[in-house]
Amino acid sequence: MPGYSTNELRNGLKVMIDGEPATIVDTDFVKPGKGQAFVRVKYRVLTTGRVNERTLKSGEGLDSADVVETDMQYLYSDGSTWHFMLPSTYEQYEANEDAVGDAALWIKEQDVCSVTLYNNVPLSVAPPNFVNLEIVETDPGVRGDTSSGGTKPAKLETGAVVKVPLFVQQGEVIRVDTRTGEYVSRAKD
Amino acid sequence: MSGGGRDGEGSGDSGGASAPGADWRPTALRAALVRRAEIAAAVRAFFAARGVLEVETPLIGAATTPELHLESLAVDLGGGAVGWLQTSPEFHMKRLLAAGSGPIFQLARVVRGGEAGRRHNREFTLLEWYRPGWDHHRLIGEVEALLEAVLGEGIGSAERLTYGEAFRRHAGVDPHRAPLAELDAAIARAGVAAPAFGPDDRDGRLHLLMALVVEPRLGPGVVALHDFPASQASLARVRPAAGGAPPLAERFEVYVGGVELANGFHELTDPAEQRRRFESDLACRRATGLPPVPLDHRLLAALGSGLPASAGVALGFDRLVMLATGAGSIDEVLAFPAERA
Numbered sequence: 001m002p003g004y005s006t007n008e009l010r011n012g013l014k015v016m017i018d019g020e021p022a023t024i025v026d027t028d029f030v031k032p033g034k035g036q037a038f039v040r041v042k043y044r045v046l047t048t049g050r051v052n053e054r055t056l057k058s059g060e061g062l063d064s065a066d067v068v069e070t071d072m073q074y075l076y077s078d079g080s081t082w083h084f085m086l087p088s089t090y091e092q093y094e095a096n097e098d099a100v101g102d103a104a105l106w107i108k109e110q111d112v113c114s115v116t117l118y119n120n121v122p123l124s125v126a127p128p129n130f131v132n133l134e135i136v137e138t139d140p141g142v143r144g145d146t147s148s149g150g151t152k153p154a155k156l157e158t159g160a161v162v163k164v165p166l167f168v169q170q171g172e173v174i175r176v177d178t179r180t181g182e183y184v185s186r187a188k189d
Numbered sequence: 190m191s192g193g194g195r196d197g198e199g200s201g202d203s204g205g206a207s208a209p210g211a212d213w214r215p216t217a218l219r220a221a222l223v224r225r226a227e228i229a230a231a232v233r234a235f236f237a238a239r240g241v242l243e244v245e246t247p248l249i250g251a252a253t254t255p256e257l258h259l260e261s262l263a264v265d266l267g268g269g270a271v272g273w274l275q276t277s278p279e280f281h282m283k284r285l286l287a288a289g290s291g292p293i294f295q296l297a298r299v300v301r302g303g304e305a306g307r308r309h310n311r312e313f314t315l316l317e318w319y320r321p322g323w324d325h326h327r328l329i330g331e332v333e334a335l336l337e338a339v340l341g342e343g344i345g346s347a348e349r350l351t352y353g354e355a356f357r358r359h360a361g362v363d364p365h366r367a368p369l370a371e372l373d374a375a376i377a378r379a380g381v382a383a384p385a386f387g388p389d390d391r392d393g394r395l396h397l398l399m400a401l402v403v404e405p406r407l408g409p410g411v412v413a414l415h416d417f418p419a420s421q422a423s424l425a426r427v428r429p430a431a432g433g434a435p436p437l438a439e440r441f442e443v444y445v446g447g448v449e450l451a452n453g454f455h456e457l458t459d460p461a462e463q464r465r466r467f468e469s470d471l472a473c474r475r476a477t478g479l480p481p482v483p484l485d486h487r488l489l490a491a492l493g494s495g496l497p498a499s500a501g502v503a504l505g506f507d508r509l510v511m512l513a514t515g516a517g518s519i520d521e522v523l524a525f526p527a528e529r530a
Contacts, residue, residue, distance in 0.1 A: 007305065028306055028307060029307070029308075029309050030306070030400040030401065031258070031304065031309065032396050032404060032449065033421075033442050034256065034258060034421060034423045034452065035399060035400070036258050036392070036393055036396040036397075037258060037303070038384070038396075038400055039306075040401070052382070053382060055381055055382060055383055055384060055397065055401065056384055058303065059303075060384060
């Protein structure tokens, strides 16, 4: 397995740490006076999302992780497995609930997601940053009612609940930022 | 893991790999470059007023330091000849001292392979100066005066602390006498996921504790550490063990706000001892697979002819500018750091 030396470590690089695939979040080169150099590495364990820290001697190596991020089309879900397809080869991949995580709240069939593969198995799924979804349930808003801060909860076709302005009605399609889970606007078309 | 793969084309650098040359602009703001030039002028005025001569020495030397933790880059000089980019102007400046130059200073560009980070760049500027007839304590006083001249009155005088006191205070361990197991316990207490050290690697453990535990807790303000372990003497004199005290290196480091700024020595002048340390470092290089470097015979000859008793110090000029401008990264005070060189 190809490896990286400490001076090749960059943010975003995928490496193996303690037998787990991880992505490097931050590195800091420290060297006391005339002494030995160390590299402090902050990394996110890809299976758990936890951020840890590790100090390496300068010149030590880390194995690279067989992790690739690739765009795939979401096909369908049978409730426990989510099916994705690599558009270039029509190859299909199955992601379990852990891998899909919160992305399940936002994705519709045909959406293109960023799927992280570890040893060719989906490890995580990132939805598009913005999605257009239909509101399936919300109270009819009363104009001028600001008692709830001018927003009301709305349930979307995927099951997610977001806060929307009072003027937005059931049946409308809205644009949502999946990174924050916030309403952005009414969808243009 | 979220959005990362969505906006970046391909994986890797966040710098954005667009058209070649797209990152041609300097990383420092013009205001930082102005401040940098002002500080260089202030440094020159400081030493001119004190009768210290500005000198320039070669960037490419026939020899270089064998020190284990410094990587000298080689230059192909053509015809099979190799030169070495200097990691510090020390050897050449000592030859000037031996030739009777009197007190000298230099703003020297130096090169150290493998050093890159928030406070490191492959090439950087050292402000290095030597005071014949002085010891390291007197020189710490002059470093304070320089900091005050450049950074302003508010900087205050340095808290002087021995290396041993600093470790006892901040890492809860005696660096000179504690068994290695106690050093490991101190590392574990600090919650540092540490690399593996060899069973006899005392200095490796001390360097880690220094970098990750002690240094960040020095200050606020200026702290001068002195009396280092003899094993870390580098080119400083070693005071023999006396009255229960271990042998100590007459070396100091100056920190400002927990950031290492300067390293100074009461200089070793004994050519036989100097040769012994060089050869021990070279042997260690061979044993650990580090590249060999040529021995600096001219420096040894200069010491043999008589280096006046002196104190010398090397101060990171870029870090000084970082302090003056409040920069968080060395890139903010360099026109073009190594990645854009």
